[in-house]
Amino acid sequence: MIRIENVTKRYPGGQVIVDGQNTRRVSRRKIPAYRRQIGMVFQDHKLLYDRPVFDNVALPLIIAGLSHGDAARKVRAALDQVSLLHKEKQFPQTLSSGEQQRVGIARAIVSRPKLLIADEPTGNLDPDLSLEVMRIFRRFNEVGVTLLIASHDIALIDQLGCRRIPLVNGMVRYEEEEDVVAEYAARLESEQERAEWQQ
Numbered sequence: 714m715i716r717i718e719n720v721t722k723r724y725p726g727g728q729v730i731v732d733g734q735n736t737r738r739v740s741r742r743k744i745p746a747y748r749r750q751i752g753m754v755f756q757d758h759k760l761l762y763d764r765p766v767f768d769n770v771a772l773p774l775i776i777a778g779l780s781h782g783d784a785a786r787k788v789r790a791a792l793d794q795v796s797l798l799h800k801e802k803q804f805p806q807t808l809s810s811g812e813q814q815r816v817g818i819a820r821a822i823v824s825r826p827k828l829l830i831a832d833e834p835t836g837n838l839d840p841d842l843s844l845e846v847m848r849i850f851r852r853f854n855e856v857g858v859t860l861l862i863a864s865h866d867i868a869l870i871d872q873l874g875c876r877r878i879p880l881v882n883g884m885v886r887y888e889e890e891e892d893v894v895a896e897y898a899a900r901l902e903s904e905q906e907r908a909e910w911q912q
Contacts, residue, residue, distance in 0.1 A: 766797065827857075847870075847873055
């Protein structure tokens, strides 16, 4: 699913629409521009160990051609969001695993993507750090960032109270959709009742 969302894999049937764009119709030439609209967080961080934290987070902005001043402002804002501004000059190998993951998150959000995809972002973290990382994701979601998180840690996902879409043998399990539709209908009904009551 993640490889389809970020167009690293083509699929034989169906449609995946991201921000109004059918991923199947993204031409090879437009894939880099499409991917710049998506933030990616990986289980193994994918950091450059010969570069300081600041440079790791700045990488997408440098590739996009931002000026040094604009990039520096955005990098520091992203590092502040994950509480690592004070470590911008350190190298990744001097950081804990949780801090390295937060650097990866800062790099993923520095371009302010509409979609943030996280592939097993807590797989190598202890339970406390896992919850901290998920709370960071939740904060981004609360300000309008759409999240797609692949995780085997169902209990952790359930703690956040987010919608889950289970995959079974590579297929979306639609029984969950019935619950979502019922919940939405109940909420809509109660909103209509409230509106009528207020009139």
